[in-house]
Amino acid sequence: MTKVAVCQIRSTADPEHNLRVSSSVIREAAKAGAVACFLPEAADFIVKATEECRRLSLPLSRHGYTLGLQELAKELGVSISVGVHDVPEDGQDDEPDSLRVFNTHVLIDKDGSIKAKYSKLHLYDVELIQDGRVKRIGESDRVRPGQSIVAPADVEGFKVGLEICYDLRFPELSIILARMGADVLTFPSAFMLPTGKAHWATLLRAAAIQYQVYVLAAAQYGAHHASRSSWGESLAFDPWGRELGRLRSVEEPGGDYDGSGEFFLCDIDHDVINETRKQIPLAIQKRADMYGVVGERGPE
Incomplete structure (x- = not known):
């Protein structure tokens, strides 16, 4: 067993x-x-203005928040999964005048190096009904969509698949990562309140059961500024769908959250993965002859 x-x-x-x-x-x-x-999506910052988001977003080689976590990973000998905003390295940007940035999931190895990075494919462009009014949310106004799927990366002997928040609603990506050998799917997130309450836990548990993997979902919590709050309720599930840990949502009692951060520990275990897949052998029961193989393009 491995403790995370x-x-x-x-x-x-x-x-x-x-x-x-x-x-x-x-x-x-x-x-x-x-x-x-x-850690959650957008752990480096959450701001209101698109211009401020672009100003604070830097290439990873000069990204102070990420560099700080790389140093910490090396000091402590731990791996770190975290969501940040970044832009291409100098001279490599095909949208040099754009205000849009990438929403990126970075996996830092315990030696401090960046083992993998994935930029969010599916952007949160929705129209929610709140208090009888339509509220448009357009992530694509400030974020560019990623253009590649990243193969699962090794963390302490487990293959970890990288996703971000809204990707959770698109099973094709998880199917591809599971087919590539993922033992764990990660969803660093910043779910908003209406969808967090209605969908968050259900989607995560379903993903763990359907893809027979551990699901680890670190979440943003509380009010970031006057017009933006996140649901919270960080969760983990095992491949059988058992809840392994859970932190508070914004609707739960427990006093004012001071923003100092919190965590829970859980164990991930190859034996649990293998036993689940042995009892319910989905991988060998798929009917590719009837519906083909999802994601023929695969990772890059």
Whole structure:
């Protein structure tokens, strides 16, 4: 068994503050025995203005928040999964005048190197009914869609598939990652309140059961600014659908959340994966002769 930590924070507009909070919760989790820590989407910052988002987004080679976590990973000897905003390296940007950035999931190895990075494929462009009014949310106004699927990366002997938030609603990506050998699917997220309450836990548990993998979902929690709040309720499920850990949502009692970060520990175990797949052998029962193979393009 391998012990991991699923962490919950409330990012602000200040990347340095967010790095301090993230580092603190990672240190506490490592002290408690975690060998890998999973943080939410947009852990580096959450801001209101598109222009501010672009100003704060940097190439990973100069990204202060990510570089700080790389140093911490090396110091503590832990792997870190985290969501950040970034832009291409200098001279490599095909949209150099654009305000749009990438929403990226970075997997940092315990030696401090970046083992894998994935940019979100599916952007949250929706029209929700709230208080009788239509509220349009257009992630694509400030974020560019990713253009590649990233093969699962090794973390402590487990193949970890990288996804982000809204990707959870598109089974094709998870199917491809599972077919590529994923033992774990990760969904760093910042679900909004209406969809968090209605869909979040159900989608995550269904993913664990359907793809017979561990699902680790670190979430943003609480009010980031006057017009943006996140649901919280970080969760983990095993391949049988059993809940392994859960943190509070914004609707739960427990006092004001001070933004200092929190986490839970859970164990991931190859024996549980193997036993689940042995009892219900989905992989060998698929009817590709009838419906083909999802995602022939595959990872790049």
